Amino acid sequence: MARRPRNVVTRESDPERNLEFQDTKTGHRMSRAAFVQRIEADHCRHHHVRKVNGLKTPVSNPDGSESNDLD
Numbered sequence: 001m002a003r004r005p006r007n008v009v010t011r012e013s014d015p016e017r018n019l020e021f022q023d024t025k026t027g028h029r030m031s032r033a034a035f036v037q038r039i040e041a042d043h044c045r046h047h048h049v050r051k052v053n054g055l056k057t058p059v060s061n062p063d064g065s066e067s068n069d070l071d
Helices: 032-040
Strands: 008-013 017-023 030-032 049-054 053-058
Touching: 017 053, 030 032, 030 053, 032 049, 032 053
Parallel strands: none
Antiparallel strands: 008 017, 017 030, 049 053
16 A cells, blocks of 8 residues: 655646645645745755755656655
């Protein structure tokens, strides 16, 4: 049985920029900027921050596991 991702995307913009996220364990909803802050504070070990078109963007670590992908 596949594990449910800890963090999921709850809102996207065009063209597919992830705007809002939810922690599925706590139910906490957060903006892209708030999720970036959590990652940078080392609270999300399965994600890192990348600059995409000059904007800090949360991304899943390339570890071969789909259980922590941002869906």
